[in-house]
Amino acid sequence: xxxxxxxxxxxxxxxxxxxxxxxxxxxxxxxxxxxxxxxxxxxxxxxxxxxxxxxxxxxxxxxx
Amino acid sequence: xxxxxxxxxxxxxxxxxxxxxxxxxxxxxxxxxxxxxxxxxxxxxxxxxxxxxxxxxxxxxxxxxxxxxxxxxxxxxxxxxxxxxxxxxxxxxxxxxxxxxxxxxxxxxxxxxxxxxxxxxxxxxxxxxxxxxxxxxxxxxxxxxxxxxxxxxxxxxxxxxxxxxxxxxxxxxxxxxxxxxxxxxxxxxxxxxxxxxxxxxxxxxxxxxxxxxxxxxxxxxxxxxxxxxxxxxxxxxxxxxxxxxxxxxxxxxxxxxxxxxxxxxxxxxxxxxxxxxxxxxxxxxxxxxxxxxxxxxxxxxxxxxxxxxxxxxxxxxxxxxxxxxxxxxxxxxxxxxxxxxxxxxxxxxxxxxxxxxxxxxxxxxxxxxxxxxxxxxxxxxxxxxxxxxxxxxxxxxxxxxxxxxxxxxxxxxxxxxxxxxxxxxxxxxx
Numbered sequence: 001x002x003x004x005x006x007x008x009x010x011x012x013x014x015x016x017x018x019x020x021x022x023x024x025x026x027x028x029x030x031x032x033x034x035x036x037x038x039x040x041x042x043x044x045x046x047x048x049x050x051x052x053x054x055x056x057x058x059x060x061x062x063x064x
Numbered sequence: 065x066x067x068x069x070x071x072x073x074x075x076x077x078x079x080x081x082x083x084x085x086x087x088x089x090x091x092x093x094x095x096x097x098x099x100x101x102x103x104x105x106x107x108x109x110x111x112x113x114x115x116x117x118x119x120x121x122x123x124x125x126x127x128x129x130x131x132x133x134x135x136x137x138x139x140x141x142x143x144x145x146x147x148x149x150x151x152x153x154x155x156x157x158x159x160x161x162x163x164x165x166x167x168x169x170x171x172x173x174x175x176x177x178x179x180x181x182x183x184x185x186x187x188x189x190x191x192x193x194x195x196x197x198x199x200x201x202x203x204x205x206x207x208x209x210x211x212x213x214x215x216x217x218x219x220x221x222x223x224x225x226x227x228x229x230x231x232x233x234x235x236x237x238x239x240x241x242x243x244x245x246x247x248x249x250x251x252x253x254x255x256x257x258x259x260x261x262x263x264x265x266x267x268x269x270x271x272x273x274x275x276x277x278x279x280x281x282x283x284x285x286x287x288x289x290x291x292x293x294x295x296x297x298x299x300x301x302x303x304x305x306x307x308x309x310x311x312x313x314x315x316x317x318x319x320x321x322x323x324x325x326x327x328x329x330x331x332x333x334x335x336x337x338x339x340x341x342x343x344x345x346x347x348x349x350x351x352x353x354x355x356x357x358x359x360x361x362x363x364x365x366x367x368x369x370x371x372x373x374x375x376x377x378x379x380x381x382x383x384x385x386x387x388x389x390x391x392x393x394x395x396x397x398x399x400x401x402x403x404x405x406x407x408x409x410x411x412x413x414x415x416x417x418x419x420x421x422x423x424x425x426x427x428x429x430x431x432x433x434x435x436x437x438x439x440x441x442x443x444x445x446x447x448x449x450x451x452x453x454x455x456x457x458x459x460x461x462x463x464x465x466x467x468x469x470x471x472x473x474x475x476x477x478x479x480x481x482x483x484x485x486x487x488x489x490x491x492x493x494x
Contacts, residue, residue, distance in 0.1 A: 013404065013456045014397055016368060019463055029486055031404070031456040049097050053090060054371050056118060056397075 020051035076176030083181030084108025087348030094378030111152030196288030217304025224251030411449030414440030441472035
């Protein structure tokens, strides 16, 4: 299964990932991304790809 | 023009994307995500590899980020995704009937579908001088400005919109003396209304930036290091460097010979296809498409719009039998001083607003970080937009409430509940 990664230093809390995949990403009170899942199913893949590509600071990635 | 286009037809075997900034690059990448197997050719006028623009007025201009950090697409990444790059050569003509893009070096590239993503250019300075006056759009612009900002001497920023404000914030962080001039009394008022806009003016003053708002520029004379900016009220400002941030224009002039309908952007249907050529799509600043949610054609010059529109267009190219209308909730951010500002929806269309939270800056450094959300109502009592400062949870809530369609009163109750549930965090950046 694909594993989610996040660069917590790079994250600026723009929240595009939360809009693209709300069941996978959240933002905490300090404006840093929170991974709600460690691994994602093939079903979620398209949404998560969308979230990754919509991050303005390229803070998100997926490791297969 | 005879162009039946890919709608209801086969998936195109060659997609040519004209424009290699974020809209073009993300379209190419999204096509591969959509499992598109055909050829993708990405044409860009600049010879630099594709790069991202938001940092050019912030971290890149300030010297915190390198060119590597703002890269959008490396040669290796392009190769891996089988995206053919044609960089350093501009598109000069679109032959719609012949389905060809004609490049400035004479090459003609055949396409089955073409994506127009040539973005916009900075409106040029109306005050021609030999040197020292900058606009900011490209990485070259940012480099040149950074060089001049390295020299001591006052900086005058003409234009109090977001680019101007971000440049001012960066320049003062570099130790320069900074003044912003704008003919409007409240420059940001165009976007957020004058009452909330005035808070943005206060922000400049609290950070040591002077403003001459409600005053135009009569002339700029001199050269780098020794410029004189004459204002319409008779005052003069001395400047070493002048930055002109007075808006952008869509890069659509090259399409004049195509016969496509162009009216401040390429006029598109709800699927982001040119209304008069179904094989022609547009993405980003150059697209004026029919937003079904708003019931009117819109053109948006924001990063997130380019990325979201790229996804939609890629889907529509790869799945001609399953076309999706593009109807986003608008979203733009601006980072100025210690404010992270986000604007969602269309606050400029609001007829009233309510501010939740406080944007005054306490003198006590241990006091809470200023944070607030301003919610905007339309004439029918629906939430139409939001302006958020330093409040991530309110940003997420506002985006969700706008996407869902929410009564203004319900949105206010929701955000007030959020404010009550989580106290303002203590300042940690002192």
